[in-house]
Amino acid sequence: MKKLFIIAAAIGVLYSCGGNTQKPQEPAPSEPAQVVDEHNAKNSLDYKGAYSGKVPTASGEGMIVNIELGDSTFVRKIEYVGKKGTFEDKGQYTWNSEGNTVTLEGVKDSPNKYFVGENTLTQLDMDGNKITGDMADMYILKKQ
Secondary structure: OHHHHHHHHHHHHHHHHHOOOOOOOOOOOOOOOOOOOOOOHHHHOOOOEEEEEEEOOOOOOOEEEEEEEOOOEEEEEEEEOOOOOOEEEEEEEEEOOOOOEEEEOOOOOOOOEEEEEOOEEEEEOOOOOEOOOOOHHHHEEEEO
8 A cells, every 4th residue: 555655655756757748838928029121222222323215295296305314413315306405403402201212303394203213214294104005115214
């Protein structure tokens, strides 16, 4: 009987030592960390330089647009296809808060906002929106 009591006690001790299978408490989940991506066209692309392209017009065969971006300055030359003469604008440009669009300051009669992409400037409409539709690709100026 004494042996049975000792065996039962030994089993009880072994069970109490190895039977604790509780998982350690994990900390309460916190809000997901927000990753701020500060990369944009302004600070990540080599955007300075000359861009050129033929852009459609409401009437006529279109216009050749050349834009040169420097350190906050621009020169834009426009030549209407089939017509003589070149129009030139010079001035400063500014970036939008997202760092992806430049506005050519002082240009009032024509679109003056351009989305800056990898080796491209995309002319935006008068409200600053991307032009959509079949001819959208025709509003992209390519870096020279």
